[in-house]
Every structure is written in structure tokens, then in C-alpha cells.
Amino acid sequence: MRIAVIGNGNVGSGLSRILGEAGHEVTTIGRNDDLSTAVAKAEVVVVATPCGAIADLADKADFPVLLGATWAHSGFGWSFSNEGGGWEYPLFWAVVQGVVAVLGRGAFALRVPQLDQRLGQFA
Structure with a gap:
């Protein structure tokens, strides 16, 4: 198996x-x-992860799905009142998840070594 x-x-x-x-x-x-x-x-x-890591996994899994939903709805208008529209909502959540992924130096924050070196103590 x-x-x-x-x-x-x-x-x-x-x-x-x-x-x-x-x-x-x-x-x-x-x-x-x-x-x-x-x-x-x-x-x-x-x-088999600690509880906090599950949120990190969900972010990684949802981010491409949200971007795909944004793309799929992008040609149909701004809001869900238009048939097939509503691209702004998945785009908003994709941005929020991107921000959460790089937020702070917590145990489950995304690590970007080049950014850490460049920002130093402010990363």
C-alpha cells in the first residue's frame, strides 16, 4: 500500500x-x-503533526485552490451577483493566507532565509 x-x-x-x-x-x-x-x-x-502545524498545512493546500478559483471567476465580473462572478472573495482569502504564511517568527511561520538576512531583527 x-x-x-x-x-x-x-x-x-x-x-x-x-x-x-x-x-x-x-x-x-x-x-x-x-x-x-x-x-x-x-x-x-x-x-502526524502538532496541532499548530495543521493550520500551516491548510494554508499550503488552500492557496493554489483559491488562486485557481480567482482565475476561474475572473472573466465574469466583480461580485457574486453576476452569474459566474465573484473573483474578489477567493483573491482576498489568497492574500490573507499569504500574509499569515509569512507572519512573524512563530514556530510554524514560513521561513525565507534571504528575507531573514535582509530584514534582520525585523523579519
Whole structure:
């Protein structure tokens, strides 16, 4: 069976090792790995992350969907009152999720080393 384990900490790596020893094809996904490719190939997905990391995963998963929804609705007008319109709402949430992803130096904030070096203590 193809299994994707999201999380490569103590629990995730332990589960991956045990499942691999049991003969399963296991892909362990860390914070900076390609989530979509690994999950698309899996038959079973196991989430082994701390609670706060789940919000980070949701941001990564939703961002491309929201941009796609913005593009799909962009030709039909500004608001949902137009048939097929309403591109501003998914665009707003894509921007909000982008801001949340890079916000602060919290444990689950997106890390951009070049930005950290450039902004120093203000990053």
C-alpha cells in the first residue's frame, strides 16, 4: 500500500519506519517538501503533526485552490451577483493566507532565509 505520512518529527518518522518495515511504500513529508505530489500518489494519508502545524498545512493546500478559483471567476465580473462572478472573495482569502504564511517568527511561520538576512531583527 502507498502511504504518505505528513510530519517527519518523532511520531511521523516512527510511523514511517514501522509502516516501511511492514512492507508498505511510505513517503514521509516534512514542512518544506512537496505536499501535493506525495499526497496525490498515496492511497492512505496519515497526518502526524502538532496541532499548530495543521493550520500551516491548510494554508499550503488552500492557496493554489483559491488562486485557481480567482482565475476561474475572473472573466465574469466583480461580485457574486453576476452569474459566474465573484473573483474578489477567493483573491482576498489568497492574500490573507499569504500574509499569515509569512507572519512573524512563530514556530510554524514560513521561513525565507534571504528575507531573514535582509530584514534582520525585523523579519
